[in-house]
Amino acid sequence: MPNIGAVLRQEIVRLSRREVRSQTQTTKKASAQYRHDIAALKREVELLKRQVSLFQRGELRKSTSNGDSPAKKIRFVAKGLRAQRSRLGLSAEDYGKLVGVSAQSIYNWERGHNTPRAEQLAAIATLRGMSKRVAGARLEQIGSKRARKSRKR
Numbered sequence: 001m002p003n004i005g006a007v008l009r010q011e012i013v014r015l016s017r018r019e020v021r022s023q024t025q026t027t028k029k030a031s032a033q034y035r036h037d038i039a040a041l042k043r044e045v046e047l048l049k050r051q052v053s054l055f056q057r058g059e060l061r062k063s064t065s066n067g068d069s070p071a072k073k074i075r076f077v078a079k080g081l082r083a084q085r086s087r088l089g090l091s092a093e094d095y096g097k098l099v100g101v102s103a104q105s106i107y108n109w110e111r112g113h114n115t116p117r118a119e120q121l122a123a124i125a126t127l128r129g130m131s132k133r134v135a136g137a138r139l140e141q142i143g144s145k146r147a148r149k150s151r152k153r
Contacts, residue, residue: 078112
């Protein structure tokens, strides 16, 4: 015959587990719902971040094409300048004329001793898309303008 104390203890344990389960069940359900809501909000935030970045890129493109906002940051690499100058087949003096600086400045930029200012970076960026023929024609225009200025003096 089972001991009454053991049976009573088993019944108390069973009832207490049942009571605890019923008390914590609502908390578990609420917690699961909160986790679900938080995950949904995180997905929505990520989607909105992507939309904002796409919108900003589109605005940046529009504003740079209109020219009413500050210019996009132009990256300068000395090796790239040297490669660009050799691609155009220009001497440092001629390249300097196109950019509006001296040949010594071009050499210093290519060696990495100095970096160009913002105005000169913009001029370098315009030269990036030029062909040899167009660069030569622009160089001739600059040469003829200087010749006219020297005659006027």
